[in-house]
Amino acid sequence: MKNWFINQSLNHPKRTIILCLVFTAFMASGLRFFYIEDDMMKILPKNMPTRKTWDAIKEEFGNTEFVYIAFGRPGESVFKKSTMATLWDLTEMLETMPEVDEVNCITTMNRMDNEDGFLMVDDLIPSRELIPEELNSVTDYLNLNPELKVRFISGNGDYMNVMVKPYDSAKFDVLAIEIRKLAEEYLEGYDVHIGGVPYVTGTMPALIRDDVLMLVRAGMVVMVLILLSSLRSIPGVLMVFSVIFLSLISMLGSMGWIYHFTGSDRFVFSLVNTSMPIILLTIANSDGVHVMTKFFKKLRLLRDKKKAITQTLMSLLMPIFLTSLTTIVAFLSMIFSPLEVQTGYGVCIAIGITWAWILSSTFLPSLIGLKKWDMDSKAVKQSGYLENIIDKFGKKVLHSPKKVLGSGIILILVGLIGINWLNVEVDIQSFFGKDTEIRQSLEFLDKEMVGTMDLQFRVEGDMKEPVNLEFMENLQTFLESHPQVTTAFSITDIIKQMHRTVMDDDPAYETIPDTRGKVNNLFTMYSMSGDPDDFSSLVDYDYSVGLTTALMRNMSSKEIISFVEDIEELIAEDSNTDLGITITGMMVVFRDLVGLIVRSSFISISVSIIVIALIAGFFFNRLIWGALAVVPLTTAVILNFGFMGIFGIDLSHITAILSSIIIGVGVDFSIHYISQYKRLVRHGTRPDVLSREVVDDVGYPIILDALSNMAFGALLFSQFLPIQHMGGLMVFSMVSTSVGTLTLLATLAEIFKVRLIRKRG
Secondary structure, three states, X not given: OHHHHHXXXXXXXXXXXXXXXXXXXXXXXXXXXXXXXXXXXXXXXOOOHHHHHHHHHHHHHOOOOOEEEEEEEOOEOOOOHHHHHHHHHHXXXXXXXXXXEEEEOOOOXXXXXXXXXXXXXEEXXXXXXXXXXXXXXXXXXXXXXXXXXXXXXXXXXXXXXXXXXXXXXXXXXXXXHHHHHHHHHHOOOOEEEEXXXXXXXXXXXXXXXXHHHHHHHHHHHHHHHHHHXXXXXXXXXXXXXXXXXXHHHHHHHHHHHHHHHHOOHHHOEOHHHHHHHHHHHHHHHHHHHHHHHHHHHHHHHHOOHHHHHHHHHHHHHHHHHHHHHHHHHHHHHHHHOOOOHXXXXXXXXXXXXXXXXXXHXXXXXXXXXXXXXXXXXXXXXXXXHHHHHHHHHHHHHHHOHHHHHHHHHHHHHHHHHHHOOOOEOOOHHHHXXXXXXXXXXXXXXXXXXXXXXXEEEEEEOOOOXXXXXXXXXXXXXXXXXXXXXXEEEOHHHHHHHHHHHHOOOOHHHOOOOOOHHHHHHHHHHHHHHOOHHHHOOOEOOOOOEEEEEEEEOOOOHHHHHHHHHHHHHHHHOOOOOOOXXXXXXXXXXXXXXXXXXHHHHHHHHHHHXXXXXXXXXXXXXXXXXXXXXXXXXXXXXXXXXHHHHHOOOOEOOOHHHHHHHHHHHHHHHHHHHHHHHHHHHHOOOOHHHHHHHHHHHHHHHHHHHHHHHHHHHHHHHOOEHHXXXXXXXXXXXXHHHHHHHXXXXXXXHHHOHHHXXXXXX
8 A cells, every 4th residue: 555655646646646636627626516504403312302392382483592782872862753753763673674573672572451341452652753642641651550661671771682583494594684684784883792692693603703714824924934934845745735725615515515416504614614625635735745854854964856755754644543543533523522513624625534534645655756846955955953953952851751651640630629619601702702793782781771681481371261371470470589580471461461461450460460361361352453473472373382582691501500499490390381491492401512612522523532532542553652642632632621711711512623623633733743753663773762763853844733733823813802812722732742742752662662662472
């Protein structure tokens, strides 16, 4: 196999390059099917109870998530003729949008009044232009019904709230753009705040994409400068980047092709997938850097291009194959993740890594073979400053291996302690920096309005039976007792309001009637002047399934878990009804996502480390080498999660994937080290200089690889906190895996070298 690869690169370079480009073009053509998904529910498995309940509620009641538009002028009452006219115009335009199912605000609200003992239903605001008497009537009605007022008017009465309910099939990115345009057109001169899950999820993918693209470009510029200063060859750097670019477009194209043929949500590009390009960049860069640095070193010694390429490939084809194989296994382990979208993540990035391996083994050597290299250039003629530094570093490390090993063990213990403080957080609001517009709007809506989060309760049972309605009322009371819940509503609110209204607006009758017949009479009276479809978002046509909704302010993942557990305990204690109650909503979704993230991380890390150790042990003919191969990456994983806990960096569905980066890159360094170690043993290198020779040979490309990938520390300057954390953790993982290989692995190999060499003999 080695001879075949060498033959293709040396004897048929042009054909090899053309074939690689043609296949890349075919893979990249799948980009036309590339699909970006902004629905967070696609992250969750379809068989999860939360997801099933969510889907059932959408089928029965439509979408339950709202976009919230709050506008006003601080300290100025909204109960003015001009403000009402503005709200009227905005509402009319929102209702014409094809993405919008329903708009809830005071201009779309009905009112119920008692006229001569009859229940009369009419519009709360009859027209755009209100006379003073009508405006006063609106104010009085809202003051009489505070549970309605709290949804649409701020506590100080200076901001309006518009709740926009999109269709379930609406594209949230289009919805967010159109709502922003309408707000800019109709709400000029007002202080405007927009939030809600549909708006944030519709806005966030584009913001993150633009932000990451800008920062990745900056990172790549820094990577180029680092490689250029170390390799000292523009053609060499361009060749490395050609492998990176071709691998990247092939991976994204393959994702489009697979989605086109399967239609599976596993292969859509969502927020979780934003790290895919960065990960592939680091891995493809690693292969290219090792080939180029080895080639320059051999060319410096042999002064013959063909011999240098031959010896480079003879030395690196096996370790590059092994690093690619083990990295592919690490990512394919994600198919065991309970998060469905991570299956597509693992499969597609494995395809990208496979193509990067093929390009590094054929395309890159072919490019090197076609280039006429200047034998008197600095890149060829003399070693670089970084190479000399690594040589000195290796000598110092190997001079006191036990001290180095002891220091490493102490660091590992610190990491293990830090893991106990690791916090899992999937709250969307925490993704944004405090100075960003979205974060400020979300905080405003939490503080002044009803908040942007919610809980839904699908209640199955007779919705006209008083005992059932009373339990739903008690549930609402319990929900509203929580300090973060602003309001809760269901069909019981309508029934109580109707009851009070027909009883001459006597507050003593704002209760659930004591018989089913009386409840049914109220609905009959309502239908005489109102439309029974007004209740379609609260109860189904047969009054056999109801929906209770709690609106609330933002909560941390820990608070969500505790709150939902308390609610489930209350429901379990109910023995007076035969109601079937299931909970869903973004709050419960977040709770379930926390558990999935922890399980997903544990499964992928455990499976990949075990399989990588077995693969390395098989190819290196000894299990001890397999165990040594995973030492740096296991250490790096412990340190990564440990220092996240120590420095208060939350584990989210974005940062959780960093473990794959650590494993994918860390095993590369280990395998290159072990491969060179065994190669030198086979060539009869003296035991007393063996480890030093290994560090001298692979230390430079390992550190150069790590340094160039650390350029993505530019992500630290992102406006999104998870991306900032990803940048910082990438830098840390590069340091921990590369230094761990040249310290822990090197010292362990030095300590056990007599046994290793003797066993082989």
